[in-house]
Structures are given as C-alpha cells and as structure tokens.
Amino acid sequence: MSTTLSPERGVDLDAPPEQGPGRGRGSWRHNWLGGLAGWLWLVVVVVPIYWIVVTSLKSRTIYYQENPFAPPTEPTLENYQSVIESDFARYFLNSVVVTLGAVLPAVLVSFMAAYAIVRGGAASRFLRGVNVLFLMGLAIPLQAVIIPVYLIIIRLHMYDSLLAIILPSIAFAVPLSVLVLANFIRDVPKELFESMRMDGATEWRTLWSLAFPLTRPALVTVSIYNGLTIWNGFLLPLILTQSPEQRTLPLALWTFQGEYGVNVPAVLASVVLATLPIVVLYALGRRQLLSGLTVGFGR
Amino acid sequence: MTGLAPPAVRVRPPTTPAGGRGGSLAWMALPALAVFVAFGLIPLFGVLALSFTEWDGIGDIHPAGLDSWRAVLTDPGLPHALWVTFLVMALSWAFQTPASLLIGVFLAGRQRYREILAVLYFIPLLLSSAALAITYKALLDPNFGIGPGLGIPLLAQDWLGSANLALGVVVFVVSWQFIPFHALIYQGGVRQIPVALYEAAQIDGAGRLRQFFSITLPQLKYTVITSSTLMVVGSLTFFDLIFVLTEGGPGDATRVLALDMYKRGFQANLMGPASAIAVILVLVGLALALLLRRLGGRDASASQMEGM
Amino acid sequence: MANSSMSGLSMSRRGFLNLAAGAGAGMALAACGSSGPGQGSGGGGEASYWFLTAPPAEQIRTNTVNRFNKANPDTQIKHTAFENDAYKTKIRTALGAGQAPTIIWGWGGGGLKSWVEAGQVDDLTDWFAQNAAVKDRLFPASFGAATVNGKIYAMPCETVEPIVLFYDKRAFDKIGAQPPQSWGDIMDLVPKFNAKNIAPFSLAGQSRWTNMMWLEFLFDRIGGPEVFQAVFDGQKDAWSHPAALDALTKMQELVRANGFVKGFSSVVADANADQALLTTGRAAMMLHGTWTYGSMAEEGGDFVSGGHIGYMNFPPVDGGKGDPSNTVGNPAQYLSISAKATAEQKETAKKFFSTAVLDDTEVGEWLDTGGVPIVKGSESKIASSKEPEFLEFVYQTASNAKVFAQSWDQALSPTAAEKLLDNISKLFQLSITPQQYVDNMNQVIGQ
Numbered sequence A: 001m002s003t004t005l006s007p008e009r010g011v012d013l014d015a016p017p018e019q020g021p022g023r024g025r026g027s028w029r030h031n032w033l034g035g036l037a038g039w040l041w042l043v044v045v046v047v048p049i050y051w052i053v054v055t056s057l058k059s060r061t062i063y064y065q066e067n068p069f070a071p072p073t074e075p076t077l078e079n080y081q082s083v084i085e086s087d088f089a090r091y092f093l094n095s096v097v098v099t100l101g102a103v104l105p106a107v108l109v110s111f112m113a114a115y116a117i118v119r120g121g122a123a124s125r126f127l128r129g130v131n132v133l134f135l136m137g138l139a140i141p142l143q144a145v146i147i148p149v150y151l152i153i154i155r156l157h158m159y160d161s162l163l164a165i166i167l168p169s170i171a172f173a174v175p176l177s178v179l180v181l182a183n184f185i186r187d188v189p190k191e192l193f194e195s196m197r198m199d200g201a202t203e204w205r206t207l208w209s210l211a212f213p214l215t216r217p218a219l220v221t222v223s224i225y226n227g228l229t230i231w232n233g234f235l236l237p238l239i240l241t242q243s244p245e246q247r248t249l250p251l252a253l254w255t256f257q258g259e260y261g262v263n264v265p266a267v268l269a270s271v272v273l274a275t276l277p278i279v280v281l282y283a284l285g286r287r288q289l290l291s292g293l294t295v296g297f298g299r
Numbered sequence B: 001m002t003g004l005a006p007p008a009v010r011v012r013p014p015t016t017p018a019g020g021r022g023g024s025l026a027w028m029a030l031p032a033l034a035v036f037v038a039f040g041l042i043p044l045f046g047v048l049a050l051s052f053t054e055w056d057g058i059g060d061i062h063p064a065g066l067d068s069w070r071a072v073l074t075d076p077g078l079p080h081a082l083w084v085t086f087l088v089m090a091l092s093w094a095f096q097t098p099a100s101l102l103i104g105v106f107l108a109g110r111q112r113y114r115e116i117l118a119v120l121y122f123i124p125l126l127l128s129s130a131a132l133a134i135t136y137k138a139l140l141d142p143n144f145g146i147g148p149g150l151g152i153p154l155l156a157q158d159w160l161g162s163a164n165l166a167l168g169v170v171v172f173v174v175s176w177q178f179i180p181f182h183a184l185i186y187q188g189g190v191r192q193i194p195v196a197l198y199e200a201a202q203i204d205g206a207g208r209l210r211q212f213f214s215i216t217l218p219q220l221k222y223t224v225i226t227s228s229t230l231m232v233v234g235s236l237t238f239f240d241l242i243f244v245l246t247e248g249g250p251g252d253a254t255r256v257l258a259l260d261m262y263k264r265g266f267q268a269n270l271m272g273p274a275s276a277i278a279v280i281l282v283l284v285g286l287a288l289a290l291l292l293r294r295l296g297g298r299d300a301s302a303s304q305m306e307g308m
Numbered sequence C: 001m002a003n004s005s006m007s008g009l010s011m012s013r014r015g016f017l018n019l020a021a022g023a024g025a026g027m028a029l030a031a032c033g034s035s036g037p038g039q040g041s042g043g044g045g046e047a048s049y050w051f052l053t054a055p056p057a058e059q060i061r062t063n064t065v066n067r068f069n070k071a072n073p074d075t076q077i078k079h080t081a082f083e084n085d086a087y088k089t090k091i092r093t094a095l096g097a098g099q100a101p102t103i104i105w106g107w108g109g110g111g112l113k114s115w116v117e118a119g120q121v122d123d124l125t126d127w128f129a130q131n132a133a134v135k136d137r138l139f140p141a142s143f144g145a146a147t148v149n150g151k152i153y154a155m156p157c158e159t160v161e162p163i164v165l166f167y168d169k170r171a172f173d174k175i176g177a178q179p180p181q182s183w184g185d186i187m188d189l190v191p192k193f194n195a196k197n198i199a200p201f202s203l204a205g206q207s208r209w210t211n212m213m214w215l216e217f218l219f220d221r222i223g224g225p226e227v228f229q230a231v232f233d234g235q236k237d238a239w240s241h242p243a244a245l246d247a248l249t250k251m252q253e254l255v256r257a258n259g260f261v262k263g264f265s266s267v268v269a270d271a272n273a274d275q276a277l278l279t280t281g282r283a284a285m286m287l288h289g290t291w292t293y294g295s296m297a298e299e300g301g302d303f304v305s306g307g308h309i310g311y312m313n314f315p316p317v318d319g320g321k322g323d324p325s326n327t328v329g330n331p332a333q334y335l336s337i338s339a340k341a342t343a344e345q346k347e348t349a350k351k352f353f354s355t356a357v358l359d360d361t362e363v364g365e366w367l368d369t370g371g372v373p374i375v376k377g378s379e380s381k382i383a384s385s386k387e388p389e390f391l392e393f394v395y396q397t398a399s400n401a402k403v404f405a406q407s408w409d410q411a412l413s414p415t416a417a418e419k420l421l422d423n424i425s426k427l428f429q430l431s432i433t434p435q436q437y438v439d440n441m442n443q444v445i446g447q
Helices: A022-027 A032-056 A060-065 A078-120 A125-137 A142-155 A162-186 A190-198 A203-214 A216-231 A235-240 A249-260 A264-284 A286-293 B022-050 B067-074 B077-107 B112-121 B129-139 B146-150 B163-191 B195-203 B208-219 B221-237 B240-245 B257-267 B271-296 C013-021 C029-035 C057-071 C084-096 C109-117 C125-130 C132-136 C140-146 C169-175 C183-195 C209-223 C226-232 C242-256 C273-279 C292-299 C343-355 C360-368 C378-382 C388-400 C414-428 C434-443
Strands: C010-012 C047-052 C077-082 C103-106 C155-157 C159-168 C199-202 C283-289 C309-312 C327-330 C333-337 C403-406
Touching: A032 A264, A032 B077, A032 B112, A032 B129, A032 B163, A060 A264, A078 A125, A078 A162, A078 A203, A078 A216, A078 A249, A078 A264, A078 B022, A125 A162, A125 B022, A142 A162, A142 A235, A142 B022, A142 B257, A142 B271, A142 C084, A162 A216, A162 A235, A162 B022, A190 A203, A203 A216, A203 B022, A216 A286, A235 A249, A249 A264, A249 B129, A249 B240, A264 A286, A264 B129, B022 B271, B067 B271, B077 B112, B077 B163, B077 B221, B077 B257, B077 B271, B112 B163, B129 B163, B129 B240, B163 B221, B163 B240, B195 B208, B208 B221, B221 B257, B221 B271, B240 B257, B257 B271, B257 C084, B257 C414, C047 C057, C047 C084, C047 C343, C057 C077, C057 C343, C057 C360, C077 C084, C077 C343, C084 C103, C103 C109, C109 C140, C109 C333, C109 C414, C125 C132, C140 C155, C140 C403, C159 C169, C159 C209, C159 C273, C159 C292, C159 C388, C169 C183, C169 C283, C169 C309, C183 C199, C183 C242, C199 C273, C209 C226, C209 C242, C209 C283, C209 C327, C209 C403, C209 C414, C242 C414, C242 C434, C273 C283, C273 C292, C283 C292, C292 C309, C333 C343, C360 C378, C378 C388, C414 C434
Parallel strands: C047 C077, C047 C103, C199 C283, C327 C403
Antiparallel strands: C010 C403, C103 C333, C155 C333, C159 C283, C159 C309, C159 C327
16 A cells, blocks of 8 residues: 555556456446446536537537537637637747746756755765755645745746746746655666666766666656646746736636637637647557656555 | 645655765755755745735835734634635545545446546546636536526526535536546555455455445555545645636635635735735645644555655 | 815816816827937837727727837837736736836726835826826816826826616517616616516626626715715725615615626626627616727627617616716726836837827727717717717716716725725625625725
8 A cells, every 4th residue: 555656656547467357357347336426427527528629619609509519510610710810829839838948957957856865865964854855845835935936036037937937837846756756766776776886987977877767757757747737837827927928828718718708619719729739648648648647646 | 737736655764775975966956956945945934924024016025023914813804715725625525535436446447448438537637727717617607608508597507606606616626627536546546455355255245335345445545545635735726726717706705715815915915914824825734734644644644744 | 195075086077077178179299299209219118008908999009009109110119908807916916026018007096006105107297297288188087096196197098988877778678668767766677677587787796896886876876975985085984874884785685686697796897798798688787887888889799780779877866865967987097107117118108198199090999989088179079970879978977977986996005995896796795794894894994
C-alpha cells in the first residue's frame, strides 16, 4: 500500500502484469453494482460532451428551434469561424508560450534540485533544508498568495506580460516536480553512480549522461502534469494580465462568454477549440497523459 | 486540472549514500530554490504581513495593526464563507468517494470494454475549469439552456439562481471532473489486493457483498485516505470553477473562502482583510492536511506532509 | 462632493434646462489649437484608451478613435474594449500596477473619487478653463459626477442615459392590458402575465447592479431623493428611514409574486441575455438603461424595427412622496487621463478630447442608435435622426426630471458599492429580510 511512485509503477491504466489472469474473470464477474455505476457514469460523462460538440455545429437560430440533443440538420462551421476570427490564434499562441515557457524551466531546475537533494542530501544540511522547504511548499495554495504575487509582479514592472504568468507558474510547479523526480532518481541503482564516479565524471556530467536518460519517463510525466495545470490555469492570467495581447485561452474563453452572450453555439465552439489540443494529445499518448495526471501517487 | 490538490506523495527518508559532496552539489538546487522563494515563500510571508496593513490596491500601503483582522473576524461573511467551503468539501467528498470507489472497483476488472470506457471517463479531466464552468452555465441556463430546449420542466430548474441548487451544481460539476481521477486511484488500489484473500473468502462461502466489506474496503483503507486528502485539500482551491460558474452567487450562496478573498481584495479594494482571509485559507488547508494525516496513522499515511 | 444638497449626486431641473438654452451647434472646435500639437511627432507617445464592449456603442467609440488616428498620423491612440462587469476590476488592477491606459473610460462619481484620492488621474480643471469652448458645448449637469472636491477630473462624453421601463406591446396585447401607471398596476399585471406564461419582468440578477436599478426607483418614488442622499452623505442609520424599509418590502413582494423571469439570479447582463428575454417575447417588461435600446435594435430581430417596443418612465408608487418625473441613471460617461501617462500621451489625450470626442460625426452616430449625446443643441437634431420618437422620450425624461440621480453603485466608493450590491442580491434572493438589509447596510455607512 505504501509504495512510492517509481518508474516501473507509475500509475498505469492498463493491466499490471503482477496479478494472475484468473482474477478478472473469476471473482469480478458478478459485480453488478460496479457495472451499473460504471455504465451510468459513462452516460453522465458522454451526454454533456456530445451536447457540446453537436451544439457547436449548429447555427444560432437553429439552436433555439431544435431539440438540443438532435444532431444538426445543417451542420455549420460558422461558429468555429467566428471564434477563430476573434483572435483565437493569438490566445492559443500565448497559452503555448506560457506553457512551454514555464514547464521547460520548471522541470529542468526541479530535476537539478532533485538530483542535488538525492545525491548530496546526506552530507549537506542545506540541501536537506531545501528539501523540507519544497515539501512545505506543497501545502501553499496558489489562491492564498495571489495578492502578494500581484504586488511583487507590479514592483518588478512585469504586470500584463506573459512573464508575469510564467514565473509564478514555475515557482508553484517546483515543489511537486522536485519530489517526484527525487523519488525516481533514488531508484537509480547506486552502483551506476559509483561507476561514473570511478570514471572520474563530474556531478554535472553524471547528471546529464546518467540520471537524465534514466529519469526520462518521470520527466515526461512531470512535464505533462505541469503542462496541463498551466495550460488550464485561470487565476494567474486573470490577476496578472490585462490586455487582449497577453490573454491566454482560459481567460479568452471567459471573455468569449461575455461577448457572445446567449449565442450558446459560439461559446461552445470556443470550448471545443480550447480543449482540442489536449484531446489530440490524449488520443496520441493516453497512457503518458494519464500517468501525468496522477503523478506522484503512492497507492 | 487547476482544482487538483498538490498530490500526496510518500517520501522516503533520505537514504543517500554518504559522500561528503553535498557542498559541491548545493548550487544545483539554487535555481529552483530562488524562483520558489521569490514567488512562493516570500508571498506566503507577504500575505501575512499584508494582513496587518491597509491597502486599496492603487494607493500606498499603510500599516493598520489588527484592523483587518478585526474587520474580518467580526464580519458574518467569514463564518458563512467557511460554512460554504465546508459544505462544498463535505458534499463533494460524500458524493465522489462512493462513486469513485464503485467505478474504481469496476474498472479494475480485466475486460477490454472497460478500458474503452476508461478512455471516455477521463475526458472531463482534460477540460479547464473555465471551459467546464462555461459549458455547464450554458447547459443549465433556465431560459436558453437544455431544460427549455427539451421542454422538460424538471430540467428547467433555476439551477444557478437558487441557493441550494447552485451549491448542488458546483458539487456535481466538481464530481463530474474528478470522479474518474479518484476512480483511477481506487482502480490501482484494488489491483494490489492479493487474490489469495478473495480465494480464501470464497472457500469460506462469503458472498460478494461480504467480500467487498470484509476484504476490499479494509484493504483500501490507505487508498481512501489518499483520495480523501486530495478531495478535501483540493476543494479549498475551487476558485476558477465557481468564479466563472456563479461568481459566488446567487447572493453569497457559493462564496467559498477563496472567492471571498478575491471579492474583498480585487472588487471591494480591501487588500488587508483579503490577505487575512488568505491566511485563514492557508491555516485551514494545513489543519486539514494534518488532521487527515493523523487519521491515517503516522507511518502509512500518504499525506503530503509526510517526510517533514 | 455632495455637500450642498444634490450637487454632486444629482442635477437639478434648472441645471438641465440650462443646457437646452445653450445656443446651438458650431461649437468652437477651434479650441484645439490652444492645446498644441504635442511634443513633435509620435515616437513612443502612442496613447492608449480602454472602454466597454457591447454594440452599438463599442463601434461608435472605435470609429471616433479611428477618425482621430486618421486625422493625426503623428499622435495615435490604441483602443481596447472590455466587458462591463469585469471592467471596474480590470481598471483598478491596472491602475494599481501603474499600467493604466492613458485615457480611462468610466462612470465618474465614487469610482472616480477613489482614483483621485490615490493620485491616479489628472486634474483637468485648468485645462477646461483654458479650453472653455470644449466645456461650454457640453451639458453643464454632466460635470457633476466628474467633479471631486470642486475640481474636474474627467471629461464628460457620450450620452445621457436615464433608466426607463421598456415593454413589449405584443405581450400587453396578449393579456389585453395597458402599461402600468402605478406600482399597484405592476403588482396586478404580474399574475396576468404569469398566467400566459410570459415573465412579467426580465432581469439579469447575477450582475447585481441590474437589481439595484429597481431599488433606486422604489426609494425615490416612495421617499423622494432625500432618502438615498442621506446614505450618500454618510448620515448615521440612514438606511433605517421608513421609506427605505417600505421600498425593500415592496421589492421582495414583487420577487415573491414571481415578478421576475425564472432563474433571474443566474442571468448576466454582459451577455445581453436580459434583453434577449424581452425581445424574444419571453418577458413583458424590463427596467434598464436607455443604452440597451441600440443593442435591442441591432440584435433583437424586429422588436424595435417592427414597433413592438414600448417605453415609459418608472410609474409612481401610490402615496409616495417622490416626484414621478425624477429619474436615475448615467448623466454621462467620463474620460479621465492617467497621472502615470507620459507628457506626450497626455497631450494626445487632450487633443483627442478637444477635437474628436463628440464631434459631429459621433453625435450623429449616437443619435442614430437611440442615444442623446450630452452636447448642447442635440435636441434640435432629434427630429431628423433615425429614432426621433425614442430620442425625444429620452431627452424629455432627462430634461424634465426634477432630480436626475446618479446610479448608486457609481456614486458610492467601490468598497461601499460592493457591499451594497452584495446585500441587494441577497435581498432579491430572499435570503435576508428588509430589516437585515437595513442593519447590514447601516454598518457600512460612510465607508
């Protein structure tokens, strides 16, 4: 029960091979209650998603006349067109810049810190202290510190810039990333580090030529988790940016809602467009993405 | 995803081989430390400091002693926000836990079709809170939404305009997004229960229901605690969703602590009292995390505070 | 700002009549020469200007900026539009960050006062003194909400916007009734409309200030303008006035009688959903600012063009003390100049004020969309505009009003306004009693 996340045991959706094959078909066959819940939940999940997609393909006038669940009689892309014409590309690009600009540095600095903590923690009181600090950092909710963050960003004259979103995003990605990466690095057999040391490699070289490739699955996982959190982030852009030039997608969705008003199909088209990139990623790498979503779970 | 709590992790004690090289490594931790201190730790102390000041957001910041605290602690808005926060927390826990437990157990089965279901289950997790809130707002609109469209009066309720229903909607939307996530955790837990336990129970003639209560549930004890910790601590951070969905309304029916802070700070321009609320938010989060950790027992706990 | 009884908050009838007298057109635009062309050519001096979205006003504002930019290639203005409900917060955070736009669009009153107290906007008194022609061509009454401690901090602009009662003639035909002449009529109409499955009143309750408009009229009609003036002046326990309690009780009676559209608490005005309810025949009446006329004409199908729209001033309350001619709303909109802007940007802004704001083209555009610009002599152009009937009504409502009060939330400080809106929304939610409302609000008087 108390295992830690490890490279082999990242949360894995599909069958873990440790269990005997007999169990699935044996003892679980008559789980009607679970089955009922499972199918019921499927309906609960699928119906709104179906409604979003179908409605986004209807024209505004038709939306009010038809059964909302009926497939569109005359599917139209006009809603998508009007969303795209409302500067969607710019908001999309901003989200990409913020996400990459925060995730890459966050994961890199976290990786270095995790390596230092694992390799030097025993001998360095400082590194142990840093470790404890990051652990405490896990407990700080972003909302609670948004006022001072706003104040700091103002004083640094970074208000209304993408950097204003990126820097706090990195800071709030670091604690968890360090923790997860440190756990992975601990699983690297010590003999490998020793042999590197025998060869006279510096820590810096060991970091990149040994630890980095061995930790790659964890790096991907952590990147996905942080990426999703930042891609979908709302509070930081809301408080720290102002102009449409710096608007990211979640904020743009919110303003679309105000602009389009009761034009429900257009609002939903913007929801689809903003979510599409992640759904595509999900389709491409479901397993990676899910392990990213649940990064860091002991189970 | 922003509503996710910092996931709980069990931390191993540092078992690093000795080798007096901590010093030469220390610099590698500096970049991460610097950015974390600047935008995480300093703001944490900053919010405490600001709670003893008066600031309207555009003028100068003046020290104000305990004024903000006095204003916040005597305002009936605070107990109300705490109560709403607690309600959202308790209700979403009470709804999500049995549902995700059932679905998790269901998903742990090996049939191929269950994996296909699982693919669909996780789509809600990909949506941003803003997208989710906007969708449900449109869906539940009493005049232009789905209820009047279908002509079913039962669906044409005043979902977001009546205090109790709005709270219910918030809980439902949260569950809609996060149940698959918790189901995934339970699925993992269930798959680790030794098959031998069930085989023994079957020999003893225990029925399915009894097996569930005498084997599955006790074996999942720590999974339940992990999942509950995430739900409870995570529920403190449902800002985006509620902000876009109801703005805390109708009235203040869904005004949780985080929203109360935002409204006081950025709408009523009372940054001092808003900071005091933020401090309370931090304290509540810490208290809950510690409480759940105690419940779970010291050693096996999956609480985020482990390892400190 | 409201030491002498109604001065800052409201304009007197006499004040408004003055503007009618102020001789006609040809307002000396020549004044622009005196403000000079700024320090040479552009080069980083581009001024910025934020205002509100929503058609048709957004287009008119944009057109004015475009014309200015075309006429002044060296001094450009860059504009950005924001939604109403989030606008105040946005401006505030930007001001706090020292990154406000050069030209700040606003509602004057308490919000402006809080900017002034923080030293965020420039004093324009001297500029107006030097450019008397700019000042003299505007309705004098529009300067009330631009004035803080006797100094002018904003340029009044755009239109005068009283709040009026819109109704759908078709709905009244369906139930065979006449528009309400009193509060009693209103209460009588409610069950009749509900019986026909038409909501009596459309209301965007989530926006909160929409609910407030109802109280503004009820307070005035029952107790006269003095009741809220006492609150505004910070008199102790001013909300405890018997007329206030009466108004709050009547308000809840209307809510209880299902006077408002189902689910009004979750309807948002930003999205114009409240207007859509009226124009699509789902609601019979709507109390709203005259600015909605333009958007209903544009987005509301044939509601306006087909002559289905009706409008009137808020009816009297039987036995009330308030003058039925009184009205409330926005005496004008206001443009301030950020104190943090560069000298160059400020010059551009002033040039914009004196040469572009409410130029003849803009005046014409406002008139065509159903707005009465605050320029003296506008009334003479009403007859030849596209919407003469409605404009005449707006003009008469504004100029005949014995008291034209500024909207409460605009008049009060942002902190007090937030508390006010909060309690109003709870009152409409029936989650507090009128007495609780009074107690809550008495606590924050003078803040």
